[in-house]
Amino acid sequence: MSIFTGLSAFPLTPFQNDAVDEHAYIGLIQRLSVAKVDSITTLGSTGSYAYLTPNERARVAGLAVEHAGETPVFVGVGALRTSQILTNIDHAEQAGAAGVLLAPMSYQPLTDDDVFELFRTVTEHSELPVIVYDNPGTTHFTFSIDLYARVARLPGIASIKIPGVPSDPAAARAHVSAVRAAVPKHVTIGVSGDAFAATGLNAGCDAWYSVIGGIVPAAALAITRAAQEGRAADAAAESELLAPLWRLFTEFGGSLRVVAAIAEHLGLAPHESLPLPILGLTEARRARIAEVVNELRLDR
C-alpha cells in the first residue's frame, strides 16, 4: 500500500521567544510515532512552515525524521520563490524525508501556468514523491480539476491534498470521484479540513491530512480506522463526537490557534507557542477550549 494513505498527522512547530522549542517539538513527534499514525507531515500549515527560515526548516525536518522511528515523514517545502522551494527540497532530502508537501504559496496572484511550471520544475529537480497541497484558505490559489489532472500526470506526484469536501455524503462522493477520474491511479487523494475528514474518507479519499492528528492522534485514528474498515457510520459517529471541537475551529477563526491552545493546555507546547504576529487566543477562549478538551477526554 502507498505510504500516502491513512492518517497523516500534522504536528505544530512550537516556538518560544521566537525560536523553535526543539524539546517540545521532539515530544510531539515521539507522541505521534508511539500512537502509530500512518505518516507524519511536518512543516505543514499547522507546522507554520511559512514563518520559518530555511535553516530552521532544515533543522526541524531533521529532528522529525530522527525521532519518528519507523513512521514515514513528509516535509512541507512551500515558499514564495521557486529557488527557495528547491533549497527546501534539498534540505528535506538530506534529512531523510519520504516525501514533500508543496502548496503554491502566493503574494502576487498566480496563474495556472505558473503553478504547473512550478510543479514541473520541482518534479524535475528531485526524485522525492510530491504531495500537491491545495489549501486556498492560506495560499489564495484555487486548483481546478483540470489543473489537478495536468499536475498529477507529472512524474513524481504521489498524492493530492484536497480541501474540505461537501458535507452531503453523495455530493462528497461525486466530488472525490471526479478528482479520482482526473488523476492517474497511483496518485492518492487525501482530504483536509478536519471537520470534513470522516465524510471525505467515507467518500473514497485514501488519506486524511490531519491537523488534530498532530495533537490528539487517538481521536483521529478512531475516525480513520473506522472508515478504512468500511464502518462508515462509525467513522461519522466518531467525527460527530468531536463536533464541539469543529465548532471552535469555526468560531475562533480556524484550526491553528485552537490546536496551539490545546497543545499548550496539555503541556505539550510552551505558552504563546505560535510565531508572531499570530497572537494566541484570549484567556476566555482558552477556558472554553479547556472545557471541550475535558468534556471530550482529549487528554487521554
Place this chain on the structure above:
Amino acid sequence: MSIFTGLSAFPLTPFQNDAVDEHAYIGLIQRLSVAKVDSITTLGSTGSYAYLTPNERARVAGLAVEHAGETPVFVGVGALRTSQILTNIDHAEQAGAAGVLLAPMSYQPLTDDDVFELFRTVTEHSELPVIVYDNPGTTHFTFSIDLYARVARLPGIASIKIPGVPSDPAAARAHVSAVRAAVPKHVTIGVSGDAFAATGLNAGCDAWYSVIGGIVPAAALAITRAAQEGRAADAAAESELLAPLWRLFTEFGGSLRVVAAIAEHLGLAPHESLPLPILGLTEARRARIAEVVNELRLDR
C-alpha cells in the same frame, strides 16, 4: 511639507537567473531621481519584496539610497514573521532609508489585534516613520477605518497607503474624508491602484503610491502635478489618456506583469525579469503591450 506627499514611485526589482540584476536596478533608480519624483519606495509589491531574502533586501535598499540622489527613499519591510520585519527595518535604517512601508503579509489569516500589535512592536522598535500599507489583493488582510484609526495613533506612523478609491468622484471624496477624519492630522493619505490615482488625488489624497511612477515617471508626474495644482479636470484627463494601460492591468491580471513587460520592452530590465514562479506574459500579450507603449508614447 511632509515627504509622504506627492508622487512616490515604486520601482521594479529586476531579476536575471534568480539574482537581482543590480545594473538594471540602479538604472531604474537613477531614472526616477532624474525625473524628480517626490520619493522612491523600493521593495514595494512592485519591487517583489516578498520574494527576496533578507540579504538581498538589505543590498537593494542600500543601492536605492546610494543612487537616488536627493530623493527620499522608503523601503518595504514586510514579511510573514514579526522578527523578520524587525531585521528588515534594521537593514533599512542602516541603508539610510527615510521611512519604511509595512504591509501585514499573511499566510494564516490575521486578526485586527495581530495587526495592531505588529505595528505597535514596529513603532517601538525604530524611529523610522512608517507607511501603513493596506493592499488586500496581496496581503488578504482588510483594514477597517477603525483599525486605520487605532494604528495611525501610534507614534511614528507617517502615512497610510489605501487601495483604490471608488471611481465616482463624490464617493471617492466621502471615502477619503472618512479616512482623514479617523487619523491624526500629521498622517498623510496616499492612494494606490494607478487607475484610481487621479480620482484619489482629486478627492483629497496627499500622495500617490504609484506603480507606473516607477517605470514611466513623466506620465505619473503629469497626473500628480495637475491634481496638486488644483487642476482636477486636467488630472482626470491625463489619467484618461492612459486608459488603454489601465485596461491591460485588468485584462492581464494585475499591474506587475504588465509593468515588467514594459520595462523589458523599453530595455530597462532583462527578459523574464520577475522572480519565479511568476512567469512573464506571453509573446502575444507583450505585442499588445508594445502597441500601447507606442500609442501612448510611454517611451519618451
